[in-house]
Amino acid sequence: MDDVILSIYVPTYNHEKYIARALDSILMQKTDYAYEVLVGEDASTDNTRAILKEYEKKYPGRFQMYYREKNMHKQKVRNAGDLIRRCSGKYIIALEGDDFWTDENKIDEEIRFLETHPDHIAVAHNCVVVGDNSKPNGEEYPECKDEEYTINHYVSEIMPGQLTTVMKRNYRRDNVFDTSLIDKGLIPGDRVQYFTFLCNGKVHCIQKKMSAYRHITNGGDSYSAGAKYSYKNAENMIREAILYAEKKSNKKNATYMEFSYLKNIRAGVKSGQINKKRAIKDFGNLKHKFTAVWLYVRFWINCHIRHKRIWL
Numbered sequence: 647m648d649d650v651i652l653s654i655y656v657p658t659y660n661h662e663k664y665i666a667r668a669l670d671s672i673l674m675q676k677t678d679y680a681y682e683v684l685v686g687e688d689a690s691t692d693n694t695r696a697i698l699k700e701y702e703k704k705y706p707g708r709f710q711m712y713y714r715e716k717n718m719h720k721q722k723v724r725n726a727g728d729l730i731r732r733c734s735g736k737y738i739i740a741l742e743g744d745d746f747w748t749d750e751n752k753i754d755e756e757i758r759f760l761e762t763h764p765d766h767i768a769v770a771h772n773c774v775v776v777g778d779n780s781k782p783n784g785e786e787y788p789e790c791k792d793e794e795y796t797i798n799h800y801v802s803e804i805m806p807g808q809l810t811t812v813m814k815r816n817y818r819r820d821n822v823f824d825t826s827l828i829d830k831g832l833i834p835g836d837r838v839q840y841f842t843f844l845c846n847g848k849v850h851c852i853q854k855k856m857s858a859y860r861h862i863t864n865g866g867d868s869y870s871a872g873a874k875y876s877y878k879n880a881e882n883m884i885r886e887a888i889l890y891a892e893k894k895s896n897k898k899n900a901t902y903m904e905f906s907y908l909k910n911i912r913a914g915v916k917s918g919q920i921n922k923k924r925a926i927k928d929f930g931n932l933k934h935k936f937t938a939v940w941l942y943v944r945f946w947i948n949c950h951i952r953h954k955r956i957w958l
Contacts, residue, residue: 652681652757653733653816657697657726658743659717664860665697667780671747671857673705677754684710684732689717690723694743731816739813747810749856756813759850767822767847768796768814770807772855778862787859788923791955795849800822800840802901802957806849808859809836814843823847827890832883835874841887841903843896877914881928882928886908902958904932905941 649870650912654672658665658837672683687695695713702711729737737760741747749755759769768789777783784792788804793856797807815822823846832838843849884907891900911928914920932938945957 650682650735651679651737651772652753652813653738654681654683654736654740654741655726655729655733655738656683656685656743656947657688657729658685658690658694658695659719660690660692661743661834662690662693662697662779664744664780665694667746668743669701669709670740673740673749673909675710675747676750677757679754681753681911682710682733682735683708684712684729686712686725686729687714688719689714692733715752732820733816736816736820737813738816738818739810741810744860746747746812746860746861747857748780748781749854752856753813755852755856758875759852760815763848763850765848766850767843768806768812769850769852770805770812771852771857772857773808773857774810774862775858776858777846777860780858780860781833785861790846790851791853793851793852793853795840797844797899798958800957801839801845801906802955804955805836805883806840806843806851808857810859812836814839822893824890827886828887831881832886834883838883838887841899842890845891845896845899875913875919877910877919880909880910881914881939884893885931891893901934901937903942904934904938904957905945907932908938908942912927 656668674873685698687698698711702709708898712729712746714725718728737757739753756769756771760766772789774782775785775787775789787808790799790804791809795819817825823842825842827842840849884903888900888907891903908929913927915922915925930934941958946956948957
């Protein structure tokens with residue numbers, strides 16, 4: 647058998663209604679490249695595990711199942727993180743248990759791009775947002791609509807694509823780049839990854855919808871269902887990102903993240919999570935105060951007056 651080119655990792659918890667659709671979307675993929683599928687079942691309280699065992703019997707050898715004895719959500723290395731460390735492929739991609747792929751050539755197209763573009767760390771594509779019934783719910787994911795993803799997209803809160811669209815080089819197996827920022831366990835983890843990519847290489851965005859992202863805000867066990875703004879978490883993540891960019895001698899990325907730091911201070915005051923005294927104190931942490939304020943003014947004009955998607 648050829649060496650594994652791609653590792654697909656599937657973290658799942660309480661996805662009994664969706665996991666079969668996710669696995670079927672992997673099985674339908676058409677490619678000449680060898681790939682492996684690692685599924686981490688995180689001690690679900692529903693019938694997710696029973697469904698996985700049925701697939702294990704029906705498709706022997708197609709899936710590597712990891713049935714967790716205890717839920718790993720609060721552990722230092724979580725379910726997805728453990729799966730990533732087990733991936734042996736040259737490239738890796740996630741498919742969360744409640745999402746699914748819609749194009750049978752999805753992984754083949756992304757693999758072929760990375761194989762022919764060694765200067766790119768990752769490649770993404772567009773997605774359709776669906777609800778509990780797996781049908782489009784009218785939402786538009788904040789994804790990149792250009793061929794190349796940049797820091798301008800990042801600080802405008804635009805992602806290269808939803809997590810399950812992003813195929814990247816196996817930074818755990820190979821010495822692709824400095825992973826110290828990712829290793830800190832900051833949240834949200836996907837944004838930490840994307841910033842790291844921008845400090846070390848290129849990210850290409852295929853303008854084609856090839857997957858479905860299930861967005862459930864009421865109930866459910868997805869991150870989007872329970873995610874809440876935290877000034878402390880955002881401040882910590884942005885501060886560490888600035889230090890990382892400075893270490894990589896990437897002045898533009900560091901400066902643009904200082905704008906994000908200032909923007910977060912404003913959000914912290916508005917949400918009541920910090921007072922004005924704390925805001926002034928944190929503003930003092932900025933090394934390029936004038937530039938950060940100027941960028942904030944540009945953001946305000948572009949976002950609130952000109953209504954542009956890219957703020958800077």
